[in-house]
Amino acid sequence: SNNKLDDDLPDINLNLGELDFTSEDFLLDEVDVHIQENLEDDIVKEALKKGVDLRQYSKEIEHELLKVENESVQDYIKxxxxxxxxxxxxxxxxxxxxRMEQMLNGxxxxxxxxxTEIQSLQDQSIAMNIKLKNRQAIRGELSQYVDEMVIPESMITAILESPVTEDDFKEQLHELNHKINFVKEQSFRDARACLDVKDVxxxxxxxxxxxxxEFLLQKIYAFRKPMTNY
Structure with a gap:
């Protein structure tokens, strides 16, 4: 029956070429490459030149590596x-x-x-500066208004006591006329301050x-008297 089964199976011939890992040629090539790489190592070349036994040399290197490893462990322990x-x-x-980070954040x-406080102070300073300028402007106008409205004592004295012919009386009379016109103008604007000075x-x-x-009457009477002009 086995012969019959073999007769029934077709012949399979697989040609894997370089992928045929079972071939002896492939294994030998791998070994050759590995040996060639080791032979190109500088240390191995130096050992071969000196005729050193590579197995003994390998043991010595392994011993040195173990020694260095132990020394490293001892150094780490120390x-x-x-x-x-x-x-x-x-x-x-x-x-x-x-802590420094927390302090810096704080x-x-x-x-x-x-x-924020500086910005607020700057805003307040600007607002106060504007108010100051407004007050200065108002104070200038108000000061002028008060000067126009107030009746100085010098005017009262000159009008009441100075003779009509003196310059002081004339100047105060001119100023009195100006104040009367000013108060009359402000009266049309319903300024209450006019009531305080209007009577005076x-x-x-x-x-x-x-x-x-009286001065004019005196002059007229003087002209009527005979020989007045002589």
Missing amino acids: ESQNIASLHKQIAAFDTILQ FQGDLSSIS LEKLKIKAISKIR
């Missing part, structure tokens, strides 16, 4: 305390840096608050007219 201390210092520095917040101005006006009338 420095373990220093490393632990360094770790603690780094942790302490981290804590200090965190300082930044304070600066922001101060900046009216009395001074009557007094000035009376003095001028």
